[in-house]
Structure formats: structure tokens, C-alpha cells
Amino acid sequence: MTDIIHAIDISAPTISDEPRRITQVRPWLGEAEIDAVIDVMRDGWITEGRHAQAFCEKLNGLIGSTHGVLAPNGTLALALGLMALGIGPGDEVLVPDTTFIGSATAVLMVGAAPVFVDVEDQTFQIDMGRAGQHLSPRTRAIMPVHLFGTACDMTAVLEFARRHKLAVIEDAAQGIGVTFGNHHVGSLGDVGCFSFFADKTITTGEGGYVACRDPAVHERLRLLRNQGRLQRGSFIHEAVGYNFRMTDLQCAIGLAQLARLDMVISRKARLWRRYRDHLAGVPQVRVLGAAPHAGHVPFRCVLMAQNVRALMAHLEAAGVETRSFFYPMHRQPGLAAHAGAPPADDAAFPNATYGWDHGVCLPIHPTLSIAEVDVICAAIADFYGA
Numbered sequence: 001m002t003d004i005i006h007a008i009d010i011s012a013p014t015i016s017d018e019p020r021r022i023t024q025v026r027p028w029l030g031e032a033e034i035d036a037v038i039d040v041m042r043d044g045w046i047t048e049g050r051h052a053q054a055f056c057e058k059l060n061g062l063i064g065s066t067h068g069v070l071a072p073n074g075t076l077a078l079a080l081g082l083m084a085l086g087i088g089p090g091d092e093v094l095v096p097d098t099t100f101i102g103s104a105t106a107v108l109m110v111g112a113a114p115v116f117v118d119v120e121d122q123t124f125q126i127d128m129g130r131a132g133q134h135l136s137p138r139t140r141a142i143m144p145v146h147l148f149g150t151a152c153d154m155t156a157v158l159e160f161a162r163r164h165k166l167a168v169i170e171d172a173a174q175g176i177g178v179t180f181g182n183h184h185v186g187s188l189g190d191v192g193c194f195s196f197f198a199d200k201t202i203t204t205g206e207g208g209y210v211a212c213r214d215p216a217v218h219e220r221l222r223l224l225r226n227q228g229r230l231q232r233g234s235f236i237h238e239a240v241g242y243n244f245r246m247t248d249l250q251c252a253i254g255l256a257q258l259a260r261l262d263m264v265i266s267r268k269a270r271l272w273r274r275y276r277d278h279l280a281g282v283p284q285v286r287v288l289g290a291a292p293h294a295g296h297v298p299f300r301c302v303l304m305a306q307n308v309r310a311l312m313a314h315l316e317a318a319g320v321e322t323r324s325f326f327y328p329m330h331r332q333p334g335l336a337a338h339a340g341a342p343p344a345d346d347a348a349f350p351n352a353t354y355g356w357d358h359g360v361c362l363p364i365h366p367t368l369s370i371a372e373v374d375v376i377c378a379a380i381a382d383f384y385g386a
């Protein structure tokens with residue numbers, strides 16, 4: 001048992017002589033998480049219990065929300081939030097064209113249609129200057145997605161939503177620790193939805209959270225997530241609801257992760273600065289950073305790069321796992337038959353298309369070492385002959 005614990009305790013990354021592949025994602029799990037899981041197992045209460053309650057309280061404190069509920073993952077957190085706000089069949093929801101597909105499929109899951117809006121050319125966040133072009137009498141909501149560890153222009157989103165009487169569902173799946181102005185993302189819309197998948201700033205393996213302010217929305221969230229009842233153990237169901245619960249095992253891991261959030265944020269910031277400084281001398285690449293008025297807890301280190309597919313192949317050959325930029329929603333084969341607006345061509349989404357054509361994601365997980373960042377940057381400089 002002791003050996004296993006040491007084998008996976010990677011709290012202090014080591015430098016070995018063996019060249020090792022630098023993976024895109026490596027969750028930071030240590031003895032605190034193992035102890036937390038063992039504690040729950042010994043306790044015997046493995047469904048949502050005291051750890052779930054403590055996790056929600058800590059999340060509300062961090063996000064600055066008065067209420068919130070857990071969800072099995074970020075996609076279902078978005079679907080739950082949409083349902084609680086009454087979004088359903090016949091409704092349209094504005095969604096950025098650059099995002100993870102879960103933003104769009106959550107809208108489809110509740111029977112509504114995603115309508116895509118191009119993103120800004122510098123930040124790749126939803127372009128509120130273009131959102132108005134996509135309004136229709138069916139538009140009921142907007143889903144700003146806080147991408148790559150920084151934030152959308154929430155001042156513009158909230159003003160637009162107020163003017164057009166739209167609900168705001170913040171997709172903050174990548175946004176733990178990220179601020180817009182003095183606010184944590186996910187606290188400004190009607191609901192804010194988070195993911196705790198293994199590549200996120202804190203992880204519970206799979207998991208999600210829906211934060212909100214309005215007690216009536218909170219009550220609908222509670223009914224919808226627990227089979228239409230507010231009390232566990234009752235077989236009288238006041239409403240139609242489903243099972244969107246997590247486990248206390250996951251929540252205990254989440255509490256251990258939250259305890260080192262500050263350390264994760266400062267490590268990511270240090271790694272990002274190293275990338276920025278090293279790549280400043282490579283004119284063929286641009287390192288994406290914080291959006292205006294927003295904080296930055298880099299989810300990935302995103303570059304806009306010349307000849308990006310060849311660069312990715314070069315990095316793969318050098319033992320560095322890369323990820324592409326998000327494939328634009330308007331091009332997704334699986335969404336073609338579903339999206340609310342008529343099929344659009346790349347010309348209607350120049351920035352999302354540019355991002356796909358030039359973007360590459362580099363690892364920036366908190367157990368990456370500075371030496372590994374240096375290896376990656378050297379491989380990039382080598383590729384461009386810089």
C-alpha cells in the first residue's frame with residue numbers, strides 16, 4: 001500500500017535522466033486525496049453527505065455565489081442550469097463558435113437549439129459586437145463561455161442580456177479561480193456552471209457545479225437534480241426531476257484539491273510566464289494571455305502559430321503531447337442537422353476559423369516542471385530556426 005501511495009504521489013516532480021513524454025494533462029493527486037477517499041470509505045457514507053455539503057460551501061465561498069448544486073460533470077451542469085431557467089424546446093441559445101462541444105450539446109439536451117456567434121480575434125471569447133446579428137424571436141438565452149482560463153467581456157454580455165431579456169448561463173467549465181473585474185466567473189449570470197474533469201484546475205475525476213444567486217432557481221435546481229424532491233428518502237415527488245448527483249468520494253477529493261488551489265494557481269502562473277518569456281523571441285508565435293479586465297488561470301498554454309500542423313508534428317516527435325484548438329461549432333459534423341441557424345460557412349466565423357487554423361494548446365498542468373517548459377520552448381524555437 002505504501003509503495004502505491006509513493007508511486008502516485010507526484011507532489012514533487014522529479015527530473016530523471018530518462019527522456020519522458022510530456023503529456024498534455026496530468027492531474028495533481030497526492031496523499032491528501034488518497035486519505036480523503038479512505039476516510040469516506042471507512043465512514044461508509046459514500047453518496048452525497050458531509051463532504052458534499054462542505055464542498056458546496058467552499059465552492060460558494062470561492063465563487064461568491066449564495067447557492068449552488070453539484071452535478072455529475074460540466075455538460076450536465078449546463079443542461080441542469082438551462083432546465084432550471086426554463087429553457088427548452090423551441091428556444092434558441094447564443095453560444096460561441098469556439099468552445100468545447102459540451103456547451104452546444106447541453107443546449108440540445110434540453111430540446112433547445114444552439115445558435116453560434118463568432119469569437120473575438122484577440123481573445124477568442126464570444127464577440128458581443130456580433131451577437132445581435134444572431135437574435136431571433138426564439139432567442140431566450142446566451143451562454144458566454146470563459147475559455148482557456150480567462151473570461152468573456154461580462155459587462156457587454158450582461159448589458160446585451162438585459163436589453164434583449166435573455167437568461168445568462170455562464171459556461172465556466174474551465175474557470176475555477178478566474179475573475180472578471182472583482183468577480184469570480186460563474187457568479188455574474190443567472191447560473192454559472194463548472195467542470196471538475198481530470199484536466200481542470202481542480203478535479204474530482206468527473207464532476208460539476210451550478211452556482212446561482214436566486215433562491216427560486218436554487219430550488220428548481222434541487223428538484224431537478226434529485227428526482228423532483230427536496231428531501232432524500234421520500235417517495236413523494238413534487239416535480240419531475242432526474243439524478244444529477246455526485247458521490248461523497250468525489251467531493252472528498254474535491255475538498256483536498258481546493259485546499260491546494262492557491263498553489264495550483266501560482267504554479268500555473270509561473271509556468272505561463274516562462275512560456276511567454278521564452279517565446280517572446282519567436283515572432284512566428286503569439287501566446288494568448290488574459291482578456292481585458294479578466295484574470296488568468298491558464299487552462300492550456302494556447303499559441304497562435306504559423307504552420308501550426310507541422311509545428312504540432314514536430315512537437316509530437318520531440319515527445320510533447322499537443323492538442324489542437326477547438327474545432328469551430330459551425331463545422332461540427334455531428335451538429336450539422338441540429339444547429340438553430342441555417343448552416344453557415346467559414347466566412348461568417350472568421351475568428352473561430354482562424355483559431356482552428358493557427359491554434360495549438362501546450363501543457364500547463366501544475367506538475368509540469370520549468371525544465372519541461374524549457375524543453376518545449378526549445379523545440380518550438382528549433383522548429384522556426386529562431
Ligand SMILES: Cc1ncc(COP(=O)(O)O)c(C=O)c1O
Binds near residue numbers: 075076099195
Ligand atoms: C468550455 C467547456 N464547456 C463544457 C465542458 C464540459 O465539461 P465536462 O467534460 O465535465 O462534461 C468542458 C470540458 O472540457 C469545457 O471545456
